[in-house]
Amino acid sequence: MSAISALEQALESRWEALWARVADKDPVELLDALRAECDRNVVVCSESRVVVPNAYDVELADGVHDELTRRGSSVGQELTDALMRHAEGKGYEWAGPLTVHITRSSAVPNGRYHVASRVMTHVSAEGFQYVTH
Structure with missing residues (x-):
């Protein structure tokens, strides 16, 4: 085995272990924060209608962002899918199209991540960044 393939395997194992902590079915800190x-x-709204925000902004500390996006994985999509499953289980209705937008930030309060949400109709993850607060 060459040194490069050994390094690739080591990196892949590390990525899989990290991603398992984020995307695993078991409760994980970031997914718990989103939920x-x-x-x-x-x-x-009524006995049969419970509405929740549809636009979620996840700010990741530089190191966390680097680790989660290193291989070009769609972390935002994975988190969106997990949040969608959570809402389905609770019987929630989205206020509009669901999106989870991931950004890098050097000023997150706990040094790892910050999660915020709001109601936005007809929003995509690409358009999320252009919205003013």
Whole structure:
């Protein structure tokens, strides 16, 4: 085995271990933060209709961002899928099209990530960055 393929295998193993912590079915900190953000912002419209925000902004510390995006994986899509499953399980309805936008930030409060949400109609992850607060 060449040194390069050994290095590739080591990097791949490290990536898989890191991704397992983020995308695993078991509760993980980042997914829990997204779920909690969703749950904290429910609006009960009727007995059969509970609406939640549809636009989630996840700011990742530089190191966390580097680790999660290193291989070009669509972290935003993975988190969106996990949040979608959570909402389906709770019977939530989205206020508009669901998107999770990932950004890099050197000023996250806990040094790892920050999660925020809001209601935005007809938004895509690409358009998310152009919205002013």
